[in-house]
Amino acid sequence: MSNQGRKLSVKDLAICGVFGALILVVGFVLGSAIIMATGIPATGSLLNVIVAVFIAIIGFKLVDKFGAAIVMLTVEGAISVPTVINGPPGIHKILLLFVVGLSAEIILLLTKRSNKGYYAVGLISGIEIVTFIYLSLALLGLPGEETLRPIIIPLAAVSGVMGAIGAYLGVRVYDSKLQHLSVVQSLKSQ
Numbered sequence: 232m233s234n235q236g237r238k239l240s241v242k243d244l245a246i247c248g249v250f251g252a253l254i255l256v257v258g259f260v261l262g263s264a265i266i267m268a269t270g271i272p273a274t275g276s277l278l279n280v281i282v283a284v285f286i287a288i289i290g291f292k293l294v295d296k297f298g299a300a301i302v303m304l305t306v307e308g309a310i311s312v313p314t315v316i317n318g319p320p321g322i323h324k325i326l327l328l329f330v331v332g333l334s335a336e337i338i339l340l341l342t343k344r345s346n347k348g349y350y351a352v353g354l355i356s357g358i359e360i361v362t363f364i365y366l367s368l369a370l371l372g373l374p375g376e377e378t379l380r381p382i383i384i385p386l387a388a389v390s391g392v393m394g395a396i397g398a399y400l401g402v403r404v405y406d407s408k409l410q411h412l413s414v415v416q417s418l419k420s421q
Contacts, residue, residue: 243294244302246418250290251306254283258316279316280360280390281397284353287335288401289409291352293418295344297336300352304332318364319373327363331356346406350398357394361387 239247258279265278290303308328311317317324335352342348365383368376379386409415 237296239294239296239298239302242418243296243299246294247290247299247302248306250286250293251303252310254286254303254307255311255314255316257286258283259314262316277390277393280357280393281400284356284394284397285401285404287356288349288353288398289405291335291339291349292402292405292410293415295419297340300335300339301329301332304328304335317360318367319371319375321367321371323367323371327360327367330363331359334359346402349402350395353394353396353398353401354391355394357397358387358391360394361390 261282262276262279287300287303291300294303305325305328308317308325311324311328312322313320317328334355338352338355339348342351361383365376365379367373368379
């Protein structure tokens with residue numbers, strides 16, 4: 232029986248918090264390294280989408296309950312507030328990532344947490360994050376909005392494809408390598 236109808240336990244919440252923090256830390260390190268290597272701002276973001284979705288999908292499959300995506304991504308949003316990960320610094324990122332988590336939960340609920348549902352989550356999340364970053368810049372009147380405006384549609388499309396790739400990789404790694412490991416079994420919700 233699927234765990235999606237059961238409530239999140241304290242252990243589930245802790246795992247979601249760790250995965251939310253892990254997404255941010257890996258994204259920060261990877262993004263900074265890519266920017267240092269290329270010297271071009273924002274170049275790390277597209278690769279970050281693949282990695283962030285990859286990590287998130289593994290977390291969603293590990294905590295196979297409604298609410299895990301909301302908690303995980305809201306934690307990421309909260310700790311990303313002072314950074315430029317997920318857009319300009321500010322508390323708006325908590326709401327932004329809550330909405331991304333909620334849409335992920337709705338997709339997973341409608342698809343009965345099938346692997347195709349996880350792929351759809353990656354695609355939609357990739358599109359959402361770029362769109363929400365643009366909206367944040369526009370609504371807050373911050374610089375960069377006018378530069379992003381003419382490329383928002385192709386950038387969102389590419390980000391969606393990158394998110395779908397990250398989801399595919401996350402599903403493959405979890406299903407073929409991780410799910411049977413004893414450490415994963417001990418963390419998995421019962």
